[in-house]
Amino acid sequence: MNSVYIIGKVSGLDREYVEKKFANVEEHLAKHFKTVVNPTKLVPADTDWETAMKMCIKGMLDCDAVYVMNDVSSSIGGLLELHIARALKIPLYLEGDV
Numbered sequence: 001m002n003s004v005y006i007i008g009k010v011s012g013l014d015r016e017y018v019e020k021k022f023a024n025v026e027e028h029l030a031k032h033f034k035t036v037v038n039p040t041k042l043v044p045a046d047t048d049w050e051t052a053m054k055m056c057i058k059g060m061l062d063c064d065a066v067y068v069m070n071d072v073s074s075s076i077g078g079l080l081e082l083h084i085a086r087a088l089k090i091p092l093y094l095e096g097d098v
Contacts (some may be wrong), residue, residue, distance in 0.1 A: 001033060001064040001065045001091065002033065002034040002035060002064055003033060003034060003035035003036070003037065003062070003063040003064045003065070004029055004032075004033045004035070004036055004037070004063055004064065004065045004066065004067050004093070005037040005039070005059060005060040005062075005063040005065070005066045005067070005081075006022055006025050006026065006029070006036065006037065006038055006039060006066075006067050006069065007060075007066050007067065007068045007069060007072055007078050007081045007082055007085070008021065008022065008025070008068075008069030008071055008072060008075065008078055009069070009071040009072065009074055009075035009078055010039065010040065010052075010075065010077065010078075011049065011075065011076070011077060015045050018040055019040045021069075022038050022039070022040045023038065023040075025038075025067065025069065025095075026038045028098070029067055029098060032098050033065075035063075037059045037060070037062070037063055039052075039055075039056045039059065042055050042056060042059050043055050043056065049077070052077070053077050053080065053081075056077070056081060057080075057081065057084060060081055060084070060085065060090075061084075061088075063090070064090075064091070065090060065091040065092070065093060066081070066082070066085045066090055066091070066092055066093070067092075067093045067094075067095070067098065068082060068092055068093065068094050068095060069095050070094075070095045070096075
């Protein structure tokens, strides 16, 4: 697998906290994948939710796999991404698997 997309909770959290959380996961995954797609780098901070989700889903669909953070169960957007990934049989890695 060459590329992986990170799924995790963003909405309702402090942007600085979210960027740090995703950056830590990105750094870890970079040891195992050629390309890591971090959604906090795809979407500008002031983007509305619907537009952000469209940008994120496009980014996810270009990846070979997804990495699912543990907080996804409290994220509508993350659950939507996870549902799409499962429906399209995109390989999943759960937090701690990699």
